[in-house]
Amino acid sequence: MKDRSAYLFINQEHATKQMIFRLENYKDKKCCVVAVSNNAVTMAKELVRKLNADLFFIPSITMRDPAGSPNSIGVVSFDYVITYNVCRDIPQNFIYRHALTLQSELFSRYPGLDTPVLSEFQNRVVILVDDLVENSEKMLGLLEAIQRQQPQEIVVAIPVIMRDAAHRIMEEDVPTLFIHKVLEHSMDMAYHNFIPLTDGEVIWLLRSEIGEVIENKTPFSKTSAVKKVGRSSLNYPEPVMPGLKKINKGLARSPINVE
Numbered sequence: 001m002k003d004r005s006a007y008l009f010i011n012q013e014h015a016t017k018q019m020i021f022r023l024e025n026y027k028d029k030k031c032c033v034v035a036v037s038n039n040a041v042t043m044a045k046e047l048v049r050k051l052n053a054d055l056f057f058i059p060s061i062t063m064r065d066p067a068g069s070p071n072s073i074g075v076v077s078f079d080y081v082i083t084y085n086v087c088r089d090i091p092q093n094f095i096y097r098h099a100l101t102l103q104s105e106l107f108s109r110y111p112g113l114d115t116p117v118l119s120e121f122q123n124r125v126v127i128l129v130d131d132l133v134e135n136s137e138k139m140l141g142l143l144e145a146i147q148r149q150q151p152q153e154i155v156v157a158i159p160v161i162m163r164d165a166a167h168r169i170m171e172e173d174v175p176t177l178f179i180h181k182v183l184e185h186s187m188d189m190a191y192h193n194f195i196p197l198t199d200g201e202v203i204w205l206l207r208s209e210i211g212e213v214i215e216n217k218t219p220f221s222k223t224s225a226v227k228k229v230g231r232s233s234l235n236y237p238e239p240v241m242p243g244l245k246k247i248n249k250g251l252a253r254s255p256i257n258v259e
């Protein structure tokens with residue numbers, strides 16, 4: 001068994017404390033802290049408490065190339081679908097049906113948490129949080145969707161990220177906070193004690209944040225004056241889906257990147 005000193009962090013709480021220290025300038029600025037994955041929820045909840053911010057949860061699923069290519073063709077979440085130009089040769093009807101299937105999967109996994117949160121981010125500081133990132137597709141898809149809402153600022157905060165994924169996110173020209181960037185090392189060495197959260201645990205944690213029970217089915221967000229999205233609701237017409245820009249621009253330096 002590896003010695004604890006061989007790991008980058010003791011656990012997610014250890015990583016969260018370092019993130020809070022580096023984000024303290026955003027305290028009381030009415031920020032939106034967005035948990036991008038299950039395991040980011042506990043980190044985001046603590047950031048919200050320390051920064052006096054609003055908490056949001058926006059999970060997503062990557063759409064894989066039906067030809068078996070390792071490249072993704074897009075990202076699907078509750079109320080947005082992002083497609084890349086790489087999918088231009090794939091039948092649009094297939095993409096549309098596949099996106100609906102993945103959205104239905106999200107609604108099934110997280111009942112009552114399907115909130116059209118993208119309407120909440122205009123002129124707000126948005127901090128996107130994940131505990132570790134091996135590839136950048138989901139973060140880039142969320143960045144694309146939120147940038148369209150004209151936020152005041154977007155900050156990507158990730159304790160551990162693979163170097164290639166970090167470079168691709170930095171190309172988006174948003175402030176980034178990466179405590180560690182990993183090149184070839186196994187992500188298994190990121191946390192000495194890593195406790196993944198199940199979908200059920202995430203639902204319980206988010207519902208307990210606002211004192212509601214799951215059966216209530218009220219869409220989740222601390223700013224809850226929003227309408228629930230119907231399960232068949234997509235933000236593009238059937239069957240045509242817009243292709244978005246390729247994410248392959250030149251490398252840009254991050255204004256607040258931490259090595």
